[in-house]
Amino acid sequence: DAKTTQPPSMDCAEGRAANLPCNHSTISGNEYVYWYRQIHSQGPQYIIHGLKNNETNEMASLIITEDRKSSTLILPHATLRDTAVYYCIVRVTNSGYALNFGKGTSLLVTP
């Protein structure tokens, strides 16, 4: 799986959009970008994934650059409950193997 680079921490005001970047410059053509998050004292939770088109679901939006070397996870209206560590993971979608977590980005949403 391709390696990813994320900032170690970010802050966001409640109600504002949180934009979490991820660099994956060595991504291969068959690798997807997955995002998980881990709220304190809980296990990681799947958020969203995509290949090359932008994706949106009830939790977030995923913007992938045209060259696929970077992406941004967008939480449109951050709440205090969105405070968590966010992990960007690149992997082949039909791989059943384990997720390769890095250290992720610790997002703090403030009142």
Next chain:
Amino acid sequence: EAGVAQSPRYKIIEKRQSVAFWCNPISGHATLYWYQQILGQGPKLLIQFQNNGVVDDSQLPKDRFSAERLKGVDSTLKIQPAKLEDSAVYLCASSPLQGLAGVRAKNIQYFGAGTRLSVL
């Protein structure tokens, strides 16, 4: 649907003692993973099962760690004897059977809340 169940939630033991963790995956999920998460780091795979067979145990310290998944459902992870550096959160995850086109397209793993182990 019910999520991945793990027990106990917390465990405190002294070094050289033994400990076991239990995981009940989501019903029908063929693949089960055990991860170790040390404070400040992301989870790291210890072992992966497909049904009751081991797919990957390359990072499992086999001199002290063991895991089994009898009947391809529940799983237990054991540490014997424990060391101070085993203090961590042990996470269990499950995912649906590989090869199902629609499900494979998502390849999502579902995690339990974990067991926090403190070795004194």
